[in-house]
Amino acid sequence: NAGVTQTPKFQVLKTGQSMTLQCAQDMNHNSMYWYRQDPGMGLRLIYYSASEGTTDKGEVPNGYNVSRLNKREFSLRLESAAPSQTSVYFCASSPGGEPRGYGYTFGSGTRLTVV
Amino acid sequence: AQTVTQSQPEMSVQEAETVTLSCTYDTSENNYYLFWYKQPPSRQMILVIRQEAYKQQNATENRFSVNFQKAAKSFSLKISDSQLGDTAMYFCAFMKRPGAGSYQLTFGKGTKLSVIP
Numbered sequence: 001n002a003g004v005t006q007t008p009k010f011q012v013l014k015t016g017q018s019m020t021l022q023c024a025q026d027m028n029h030n031s032m033y034w035y036r037q038d039p040g041m042g043l044r045l046i047y048y049s050a051s052e053g054t055t056d057k058g059e060v061p062n063g064y065n066v067s068r069l070n071k072r073e074f075s076l077r078l079e080s081a082a083p084s085q086t087s088v089y090f091c092a093s094s095p096g097g098e099p100r101g102y103g104y105t106f107g108s109g110t111r112l113t114v115v
Numbered sequence: 116a117q118t119v120t121q122s123q124p125e126m127s128v129q130e131a132e133t134v135t136l137s138c139t140y141d142t143s144e145n146n147y148y149l150f151w152y153k154q155p156p157s158r159q160m161i162l163v164i165r166q167e168a169y170k171q172q173n174a175t176e177n178r179f180s181v182n183f184q185k186a187a188k189s190f191s192l193k194i195s196d197s198q199l200g201d202t203a204m205y206f207c208a209f210m211k212r213p214g215a216g217s218y219q220l221t222f223g224k225g226t227k228l229s230v231i232p
Contacts, residue, residue: 031218035222040124041224042119045219045221048219088158092220096218104162106159109158
């Protein structure tokens with residue numbers, strides 16, 4: 001099925017460890033996003049990529065880095081995980097250009113726990 | 116910067132009844148899009164309904180409809196004939212319409228809706 005695929009679905013890290021969350025979309029979308037979801041906070045934008053070759057900070061970028069590897073893939077890296085990064089992470093994509101009101105297509109999320 | 120406020124952290128409704136979820140937003144933009152997303156316990160984010168700010172007519176999708184009041188910056192979601200499968204978190208979201216580049220969604224904090232049998 002077409003859509004956004006995130007891996008892994010669950011991950012437990014120790015404080016100070018690093019890891020990369022992977023995201024791929026097969027809808028030929030131009031724009032991709034990483035959000036985190038915390039209880040009572042809604043979804044907050046970490047980083048986004050308007051198009052292949054560009055990335056920009058969102059609302060909560062500290063402690064993260066991203067790579068837009070190609071048009072399909074957009075990864076999120078935690079260099080030194082902290083307990084404050086315990087969250088559910090969502091990758092999403094959108095066509096870019098005129099959105100036609102469709103909004104995003106979301107991945108199924110990664111639940112990350114940092115102990 | 117845009118902000119989205121959902122003032123009802125939790126709500127409940129009897130099966131087959133009607134419920135309205137509130138959302139207000141703050142923006143200086145004139146052209147934008149508004150969305151309601153549903154997040155069931157599966158965690159998947161599902162688009163429920165969307166509204167273009169330049170359209171005065173309220174959007175409707177089957178049992179879901181919105182009351183869009185642009186001057187009041189209000190965008191409420193009405194669910195008619197509530198079903199058990201409507202139990203979920205509901206997020207209101209705002210997207211401004213830039214001239215070029217990405218289209219960032221700003222989310223409210225969500226309303227947890229429980230449908231009671």
